[in-house]
Amino acid sequence: MNIIDTLNARMIDVLGPFGGLMVLGLFGVLLILITLPVVLKRPTDPLDRIKAATRADAARAAGPKTERLRTSSGKSKLERYATFLEPQDAKEYGAARLKLLQAGYKSKNAVRYFHFAQFAMGILGLVLGGIYALLEMQMAPVTQKNMAIMLLTPGCVGYLLPKYWITRRVASRKEAIEHGFPDSLDMMLVCVEAGQSLDQSILRVARELKSGFPDLAQEFEIVSQEMKAGKGKEAVLRDMSERCGVQDITSFCTVLIQSQQFGTSIGDALRVYASEMRDKRVMKAEEAANKLPTKMTLATMMLTVPPLLMILIGPSIVGITRMMGTGE
Incomplete structure (x- = not known):
């Protein structure tokens, strides 16, 4: 102790x-x-050990090159x-x-x-x-x-x-995707009207957007790769809408899915949707412009009214003060 x-x-x-x-x-x-x-x-x-041993035996039986290709790089x-x-x-x-x-x-x-x-x-x-x-x-x-x-x-x-x-x-990623999506629609519409398929159009748009909007370009590249791998277009588009989490992308994927289901022209669907996106961009700009006066009201009152009162009332206050001092 x-x-x-x-x-x-x-x-x-x-x-x-x-x-x-x-x-x-x-x-x-x-x-x-x-x-x-x-x-x-x-x-x-134990089941994982059995599976790992089975994969190792199959890789060794297939040859050294195949073993190197199929062996995982490590857990x-x-x-x-x-x-x-x-x-x-x-x-x-x-x-x-x-x-x-x-x-x-x-x-x-x-x-x-x-x-x-x-x-x-x-x-x-x-x-x-x-x-x-x-x-x-x-x-x-x-x-x-x-x-x-x-x-x-x-x-x-x-x-x-x-x-x-x-x-x-x-x-920040959703905002970047929203900013680049209208331009991507216009480019995709041009590619489709030029005679390219939807898969080729998506791949071309992804290449063009890589420098300006890398997040959106990456999503289009994933869509193109999954389509090449044989995955259904409907599942690919729905996965894209979930990954992006943007309402515009979700509506776009819905338009393409419905166009494929009903057999309508993809070019017409893209043209109508691109026109709506351009109108929506103009409406957003107008909304932001209309918010400016409301946001600037408080700053204008704080920075303008006090100096104005000092200029207008200041001389009168000084004169009244001097007059009262002289009267006493």
Whole structure:
């Protein structure tokens, strides 16, 4: 007990009245970081081992070149922690996957990397908060409430930072797609009227838009590649509308699907829809222009009315003040 009391007194002298609690908290964080990989390690499924052995035997039987082509480049390093880093509910996993797709992250392990980033940033925030709390305790006494705030605030910020980044990325990507979509419709209409098929038109538009609107060009390239792979046009277009998450893209895909189902001309459908998109762009510009007077009213009143009052009423106030001073 003497050794424990001596260590406790030493920590209180160095770190302040909460020195023992701070050391215990940091020790707990380190213990979590050390033991978490062992606890969360997912046992290997025997069926997976059988499948891997079967694939390896088939690759060796096919020859060395085929073995190199078909052998995977390696599993993800986070595969063993998939049960912890991925939602187990299929609906929740699908929602997270769709949001990451709309943000432009199309890797099959994107959900896993996202949750790992949240976990890692949260732990890093807690460590930085603990270091900051230690420095503050050496300079001045810190209450228990302030210490909790200094510890938890960086951790919460680090945990929410990846989610905020994804939300901002989705918004900026949707805005970029909306800006480039009317021009892409006009180019697609020109290609179709020149005699190209829909697949060739989409591929040509993707090449032309790559420098100005890379997000929209990437979506058109995915559509073209999936069509070449033999996937149905209806499924390809619906997948594109889900990935983009833009109402204009959804309406465009619906128009093409209906045109294919009813056997109408794709060129006529594109011409009508492109005309509507041009009108919609003009309406958006007019709406933005009509909002300007309302937005500038407050700034105009704050910057114009006070100087005007000073110019108009200032001399009168000065004259009245002098007159009252002379009368006294």
